[in-house]
Amino acid sequence: MNNKNYFTIRYKGRVNKYATMKEVDKNLNLSVIKAFKLLDVYMNNKQEWGVRELAKKTGYNKTTTYRLLSTLESLDIVQKNDDDKYILGLKLFELGNLVSVHKSLRNYSRAPLETIAKDIKETVHFGVLSNHRVLYLNKAESELGLKVSTQIGSYQQAYCTALGKVLLAFSPTDQILDYLKNVKLDAHTTNTIIDSKALLGHLEHIRKEGYALDMEELEIGLICIAIPVFNKNKEVVAGISVSGPSSRFKPENVQSYLSIIKKGALEIENHIRDYN
Amino acid sequence: MNNKNYFTIRYKGRVNKYATMKEVDKNLNLSVIKAFKLLDVYMNNKQEWGVRELAKKTGYNKTTTYRLLSTLESLDIVQKNDDDKYILGLKLFELGNLVSVHKSLRNYSRAPLETIAKDIKETVHFGVLSNHRVLYLNKAESELGLKVSTQIGSYQQAYCTALGKVLLAFSPTDQILDYLKNVKLDAHTTNTIIDSKALLGHLEHIRKEGYALDMEELEIGLICIAIPVFNKNKEVVAGISVSGPSSRFKPENVQSYLSIIKKGALEIENHIRDYN
DNA sequence: AAAAAACGTTTCACTATATGAAACACTGTT
DNA sequence: AACAGTGTTTCATATAGTGAAACGTTTTTT
Numbered sequence: 001m002n003n004k005n006y007f008t009i010r011y012k013g014r015v016n017k018y019a020t021m022k023e024v025d026k027n028l029n030l031s032v033i034k035a036f037k038l039l040d041v042y043m044n045n046k047q048e049w050g051v052r053e054l055a056k057k058t059g060y061n062k063t064t065t066y067r068l069l070s071t072l073e074s075l076d077i078v079q080k081n082d083d084d085k086y087i088l089g090l091k092l093f094e095l096g097n098l099v100s101v102h103k104s105l106r107n108y109s110r111a112p113l114e115t116i117a118k119d120i121k122e123t124v125h126f127g128v129l130s131n132h133r134v135l136y137l138n139k140a141e142s143e144l145g146l147k148v149s150t151q152i153g154s155y156q157q158a159y160c161t162a163l164g165k166v167l168l169a170f171s172p173t174d175q176i177l178d179y180l181k182n183v184k185l186d187a188h189t190t191n192t193i194i195d196s197k198a199l200l201g202h203l204e205h206i207r208k209e210g211y212a213l214d215m216e217e218l219e220i221g222l223i224c225i226a227i228p229v230f231n232k233n234k235e236v237v238a239g240i241s242v243s244g245p246s247s248r249f250k251p252e253n254v255q256s257y258l259s260i261i262k263k264g265a266l267e268i269e270n271h272i273r274d275y276n
Numbered sequence: 277m278n279n280k281n282y283f284t285i286r287y288k289g290r291v292n293k294y295a296t297m298k299e300v301d302k303n304l305n306l307s308v309i310k311a312f313k314l315l316d317v318y319m320n321n322k323q324e325w326g327v328r329e330l331a332k333k334t335g336y337n338k339t340t341t342y343r344l345l346s347t348l349e350s351l352d353i354v355q356k357n358d359d360d361k362y363i364l365g366l367k368l369f370e371l372g373n374l375v376s377v378h379k380s381l382r383n384y385s386r387a388p389l390e391t392i393a394k395d396i397k398e399t400v401h402f403g404v405l406s407n408h409r410v411l412y413l414n415k416a417e418s419e420l421g422l423k424v425s426t427q428i429g430s431y432q433q434a435y436c437t438a439l440g441k442v443l444l445a446f447s448p449t450d451q452i453l454d455y456l457k458n459v460k461l462d463a464h465t466t467n468t469i470i471d472s473k474a475l476l477g478h479l480e481h482i483r484k485e486g487y488a489l490d491m492e493e494l495e496i497g498l499i500c501i502a503i504p505v506f507n508k509n510k511e512v513v514a515g516i517s518v519s520g521p522s523s524r525f526k527p528e529n530v531q532s533y534l535s536i537i538k539k540g541a542l543e544i545e546n547h548i549r550d551y552n
Numbered sequence: 553a554a555a556a557a558a559c560g561t562t563t564c565a566c567t568a569t570a571t572g573a574a575a576c577a578c579t580g581t582t
Numbered sequence: 583a584a585c586a587g588t589g590t591t592t593c594a595t596a597t598a599g600t601g602a603a604a605c606g607t608t609t610t611t612t
Contacts, residue, residue, distance in 0.1 A: 027562085029347040030598070031307035031570070036351045039371055047376040051589060061572050066590065071305040075312045079377070084589080088375040090406065090429075095315055096372010097429030099364045100323040101355070110416065114390040130366065140387065153366075153373030303591085306569070307599070327560060337601050342561065360560085 034060065035068050039077070039088070048085035096153070102128060105238055106137050108271040112264035113140035113240070119260045122244035123148040127163050128237065129171065130155070132183050134164040137238070148222065148243040159185055159199060160192045162214035162226035163241040169206035170228045170236035176203060191217045211258055216246065223249040225257055229265045232273040240265055310336065311344050315353070315364070324361035372429070378404060381514055382413050384547040388540035389416035389516070395536045398520035399424040403439050404513065405447065406431070408459050410440040413514070424498065424519040433494070435461055435475060436468050438502035439517040442488035445479040446504045446512035452479060467493045487534055492522065499525040501533055505541045508549040516541055 041049065041057050049057075055065035069086055072078040076091035109126040117124045117140035126138040133155040141147055150156070158164025158179070168176055185194040193199045206212045214224040226241035240261050317325065317333050325333075331341035345362055348354040352367035385402040393400045393416035402414040409431040417423060426432070434440025434455070444452055461470040469475045482488045490500040502517035516537050 027343045027346045028350060029307050029311070029343055031305050032311040032344065032347045033351065035305070035308040035311070036353060036367075042371075042374050052587090063572055063590085064570075067303045067305055067570080068308065070303045070590095071308045074304060075309065077312060087377065088371070090375065090377055090411065091312075093372050093375040093377070094429040095318075095364070096369050096375070097427060098318050099366065099369040099372070101363065101366055101369070107417070110386075111390050111393070111419070114387050118387070135366065141383070143387070151373060153370040326558095328558080339561085339601055340599080343599080346561095 031068075034058075034064070035072060038065070038068055038072070039092075042088055048081055048083065048087045050085055054086070102135075102137055104272060105268075108268050109138045109238070109240075112267040113138055115267075116140065116240070116242065116260055116264045117142060120242055120257055122242050122248070123150075124261075124264075125150060125163060125241045125243065127167075127239060127241075129158060129164070129167045132158065132179055134158050134161055134167065142244070146245055146247075148245075157183075157186075157188075157218070159183065160188050160214065160217040161241070162212045162224035162243075163239045165203065165206055165214065166212035166226040166228050166241075167236060167239045169203040169212060170230075176200070188218050189216055189220050191215055193217065213254075221246050225254060225261070227258065227261050227265055229268050229272075231269070237272065238268070240268075307344075310334075310340070311348060314341065314344055314348070315368075318364055324357055324359065324363045326361055330362070378411075378413055380548060381544075384544050385414045385514070385516075388543040389414055391543075392416065392516070392518065392536055392540045393418060396518055396533055398518050398524070399426075400537075400540075401426060401439060401517045401519065403443070403515060403517070405434060405440070405443045408434065408455055410434050410437055410443065418520070422521055422523075424521075433459075433462075433464075435459065436464050436490065436493040437517070438488045438490035438500035438519075439515045441479065441482055441490065442502040442504050442517075443512060443515045445482035445488060446506075452476070464494050465492055465496050467491055469493065489530075497522050501530060501537070503534065503537050503541055505544050505548075507545075513548065514544070516544075 038054060038058055038060070041054060044057075051066050051069060052062055054060075054069070055062045058065065060068070069078060073080065073086070073089075076089045078086045078092075079089040081087050105126070105128065113124045113126055121142055121144060123142045124140045125136055127134045127136045129135070134157070135155055136150050136152055139150060139152055141149060156164065158168055168179060171179075180196050180199070185196065185199065186192070187194050193202055211225060211227045214222070214226075216222060222243060223246050224241050224243040226239050228236040229238040229240060231237050242257055242261060314330060314334055314336070317330060320333075327342050327345060328338055330336075330345070331338045334341065336344070345354060349356065349362070349365070352365045354362045354368075355365040357363050381402075381404065389400045389402055397418055397420060399418045400416045401412055403410045403412045405411070410433070411431055412426050412428055415426060415428055417425060432440065434444055444455060447455075456472050456475070461472065461475065462468070463470050469478055487501060487503045490498070490502075492498060498519060499522050500517050500519040502515050504512040505514040505516060507513045518533055518537060
């Protein structure tokens, strides 16, 4: 009674904080929200959690957490590993693969990405703009030991990645301006472009050149190059990027990398002509 | 009151039917179960659903269904498409990719599968045994128009697929016997092996030859070949299969297919030596 | 152009269900 | 032998989920 939980929920366009569920909207089901907030905890690069641990992280009562986990376990959404810790279950993998949004992009990019990764020997990513960020739909990892590795399904800021910048650059002008209006440009390294005007000019440059470079703008030591993938209406729908350590990724490689990536992009474009 | 919902739930080893939640186990959260049963409906090869449609399919009240959907929408677990129908959302894709079970197998199989698919020009699958069925962890589709296409994350019967049979054949004997004790062998075609003794003998044969064939045992016109993938302890952990239409898949191809698949299997095995 | 059907959504009275502090059983550690 | 750490169960209480019916739109049929 004196120890209320507060819920921060985006609903019908607004973000708000509430003490009880009834205040939020009596159409929302609190238990379901709690269950998914629990699963959200697994995004913290930690694969296994105990009951008390999850309770602490979520702020839920230990008992509530236990009961939610029991429920999710009965559904195979989570499962216990050998140490009796809770991990995400195979049912979630199954459901995730049913998601139809961008499914054709995911499927048709698979083979071309592998070809590029084999040719360039660096990690290749494939992604789209989604809610002002880059959503990674697919990847093909470098066969080398030192490599970039991103989680498929995860998001990254657009303004400081080659993939994000190329997707922005080829978007309609109003979308670019909308982006700049809504996203705060924070410096990740000294190379990050944090000035709106400078970014606009940079995007103009990318549009002219046809590709984007990320020169350690997100992370020191990490360099990327990216090109757009168009549909038949010449609208950008996705992008391909190659990422590698600065020790291997030299300016003289750019042209040969570009010709390899472009072949891959063309292959994808031939499959998704009807996509929009 | 007079229109009870019945819940069929597997919990603590038992499958049971209950009229109210309290009967099931007061530790299970009914709303969470309902939400996931709603998502389960999307496994019926239909990507978009309306409220009433889902209500009818699940047996839930229209209002309840609407509220569950509103909740799931606020979490991006489902989203509305252009026709205002509900489809599975990107958050589910994100969560599905976080599942750690078999993650290394999924990652390391990607490149080899693409190589095989490119060489053989047929669809390649990669899967494991999970709860007496084949779970497809990865695939690389044929570039040809007429091809097999399976959903990653989906399941198939083991006894009538090349992949399932090869995984069974190289499993410990007690697991094979346990399988035969628990699984009913139904005829999918006239070629399906539905006799336990015959299947046992067939598995013995597969073990000797080192590969399994599925000669239209699951579906008329569909032929598959599969080989096992071992860990460093020589235990089978996964399998690779190649599937194609009987019009293309001829007996004289078997040897050349095998040599190509075996290269891929070796590549995967080199990466997963520590897997068990 | 009017009527009917189908849709998602909201209302409101009712009761089933989620809740959490405390107690419990168990395991590994000090 | 005492302790600290788990996950789990209990029980009284109040919150939150429920569904029939009504509502306002949109789409289809007449």
